[in-house]
Amino acid sequence: MKDIIILAIETSCDETACAIVKNGNEILASNVASQIDVHTLYGGVVPEVASRIHIENISLIIKETLRQANMMVEEVDAIAFTQGPGLIGSLHIGTLAAKTLAWAYNKPLIPVHHLSGHIYANAFVKDLKFPLLALIVSGGHTELVLMKQDYDFKVIGETLDDAIGEAYDKVGRVLNLPYPGGPKIDSLAQKGNPVYKLPQPKVESPLDFSFSGLKSAVMQSINRLERNNQVLSVADMCASFQHTALNTLWQKVEKALETYDVRQFVLAGGVAANSQLRKIVKEKMEKNYPDIDYIIPPLKYCTDNAAMIGASAYIAYKKGIRADYDIGAKASLDLANGLNKGKIQKCI
Amino acid sequence: MYTIGIDTSHQFLLLVLMDEKKVIDYIRQQCPKLQSEYIILELNNLLKRNGVALAEVSNVVVSIGPGSYTGVRIGLTVAKILGSIVGKNVYTLSTLQLYAGLDNALVLLDARAKRCYVGRYNKGSALGEDKVMTNEEIRELLNDDVTLIGDLQLFDKESCYPEVEQNFMRLKDRWQKASNVDLLTPAYLKSSQEYLRK
Numbered sequence: 123m124k125d126i127i128i129l130a131i132e133t134s135c136d137e138t139a140c141a142i143v144k145n146g147n148e149i150l151a152s153n154v155a156s157q158i159d160v161h162t163l164y165g166g167v168v169p170e171v172a173s174r175i176h177i178e179n180i181s182l183i184i185k186e187t188l189r190q191a192n193m194m195v196e197e198v199d200a201i202a203f204t205q206g207p208g209l210i211g212s213l214h215i216g217t218l219a220a221k222t223l224a225w226a227y228n229k230p231l232i233p234v235h236h237l238s239g240h241i242y243a244n245a246f247v248k249d250l251k252f253p254l255l256a257l258i259v260s261g262g263h264t265e266l267v268l269m270k271q272d273y274d275f276k277v278i279g280e281t282l283d284d285a286i287g288e289a290y291d292k293v294g295r296v297l298n299l300p301y302p303g304g305p306k307i308d309s310l311a312q313k314g315n316p317v318y319k320l321p322q323p324k325v326e327s328p329l330d331f332s333f334s335g336l337k338s339a340v341m342q343s344i345n346r347l348e349r350n351n352q353v354l355s356v357a358d359m360c361a362s363f364q365h366t367a368l369n370t371l372w373q374k375v376e377k378a379l380e381t382y383d384v385r386q387f388v389l390a391g392g393v394a395a396n397s398q399l400r401k402i403v404k405e406k407m408e409k410n411y412p413d414i415d416y417i418i419p420p421l422k423y424c425t426d427n428a429a430m431i432g433a434s435a436y437i438a439y440k441k442g443i444r445a446d447y448d449i450g451a452k453a454s455l456d457l458a459n460g461l462n463k464g465k466i467q468k469c470i
Numbered sequence: 471m472y473t474i475g476i477d478t479s480h481q482f483l484l485l486v487l488m489d490e491k492k493v494i495d496y497i498r499q500q501c502p503k504l505q506s507e508y509i510i511l512e513l514n515n516l517l518k519r520n521g522v523a524l525a526e527v528s529n530v531v532v533s534i535g536p537g538s539y540t541g542v543r544i545g546l547t548v549a550k551i552l553g554s555i556v557g558k559n560v561y562t563l564s565t566l567q568l569y570a571g572l573d574n575a576l577v578l579l580d581a582r583a584k585r586c587y588v589g590r591y592n593k594g595s596a597l598g599e600d601k602v603m604t605n606e607e608i609r610e611l612l613n614d615d616v617t618l619i620g621d622l623q624l625f626d627k628e629s630c631y632p633e634v635e636q637n638f639m640r641l642k643d644r645w646q647k648a649s650n651v652d653l654l655t656p657a658y659l660k661s662s663q664e665y666l667r668k
């Protein structure tokens with residue numbers, strides 16, 4: 123069978139990324155220009171600043187990725203890009219770069235849903251098996267996705283307010299930790315103990331999440347300590363928050379695994395880099411669900427990258443999903459609908 | 471040998487096909503916020519209906535602002551890819567200069583929040599730097615004996631964007647060649663530092 127080589131571009135948030143992927147599971151080259159230092163300076167992602175850095179990086183990163191793969195655009199089979207969801211100004215840059223390349227080299231253009239990319243990042247570890255349950259955890263998303271087969275996405279649980287990564291960042295801010303809060307809280311939590319009691323977030327639907335209350339609970343807990351003239355142990359608070367947040371997360375996963383018959387569980391998204399979450403998944407899956415295969419992606423595939431977009435696009439390519447030149451980036455995009463062309467208004 | 475002119479820095483999607491001497495054809499649509507959707511589709515249309523292959527296009531000249539940040543980035547992203555990866559020569563023009571053409575003109579483009587981007591040009595040369603001014607400050611300048619161009623509706627006049635498509639050609643000797651396309655950035659007139667949280 124002929125190899126399918128896809129050049130993929132991802133610019134949904136604050137990473138400018140390009141990759142060249144062979145057959146959906148082999149990376150020929152992958153580059154991520156992270157803006158994290160800049161956004162640390164700003165205390166979070168500033169959309170206008172993110173867009174500015176994307177346009178500075180975009181042509182260079184594509185050129186460098188082609189150079190590393192020792193390829194010319196003529197040799198790739200398709201151009202893929204993240205259509206959404208994400209920051210619209212950021213998405214525009216990757217979308218336009220992909221459209222320009224597809225047009226200039228007369229290549230098929232493949233739109234990819236960002237979360238689909240996160241799920242298919244696991245294809246670099248081993249083949250996905252269906253039915254599959256994915257837990258996607260990141261700064262923008264907390265979702266449980268059920269897939270009966272390739273490219274068949276059903277969101278069975280989602281956050282009703284903050285994403286878990288967002289909750290980490292907010293608690294990080296409350297504790298005066300530098301942005302991004304996630305990795306910092308994770309490492310401090312390992313030096314502390316979950317001694318502070320924080321209420322488990324309550325949600326009516328058994329598979330949905332809620333994290334906004336946890337931040338308030340942390341603040342109240344800190345205020346209480348102050349009133350009682352007790353010293354706050356930041357490490358203990360990090361451990362308490364992490365313990366509560368991840369326990370909630372895992373309870374929902376167990377509920378889903380008991381409700382649906384799945385062959386494989388995969389972890390996905392930036393928060394999948396969290397050391398405690400990785401530990402929980404490994405221990406619980408092996409102990410409680412020995413019959414269900416599971417994948418914890420390597421750290422480099424957890425955070426945003428373009429290789430995962432290439433992996434997802436490979437399946438889309440085989441399914442014949444193609445976009446026209448008038449496709450636009452979408453800040454919000456439904457995973458279940460896959461390709462979403464949206465409503466295009468007529469120009470005057 | 472052909473040149474493509476691109477301006478997406480205001481409310482228009484303007485694509486111009488030129489040979490060495492003249493404008494052959496152009497597409498000018500008023501589609502604020504939709505330039506990103508239409509730019510490649512219309513570039514394709516423009517070349518196709520004139521029987522020109524992209525391989526016959528050697529140059530791209532693009533306006534780099536000041537203007538709508540998102541808008542400027544749309545044209546510039548396309549130009550950067552065509553320059554850096556596809557191998558076309560890329561030239562830039564100030565958006566205000568493009569709107570002024572060869573006129574003795576004061577160009578005013580809406581910068582929102584009761585401000586405008588202001589450019590003073592004569593015969594294609596800048597008289598002073600492009601800048602941002604409040605509409606109140608600008609009103610004082612309106613008595614000058616110059617042609618007013620741009621979003622004049624903000625000053626109780628009729629808006630006026632004369633022959634911008636022809637201006638690409640008229641300003642040919644003003645095109646700035648990008649020595650390193652990858653390093654091209656829009657002219658924002660507002661630094662990223664100003665977004666630092668207080």
Ligand SMILES: [Zn+2]
Pocket residue numbers: 236240260391392425426
């Ligand atoms: Zn992501």
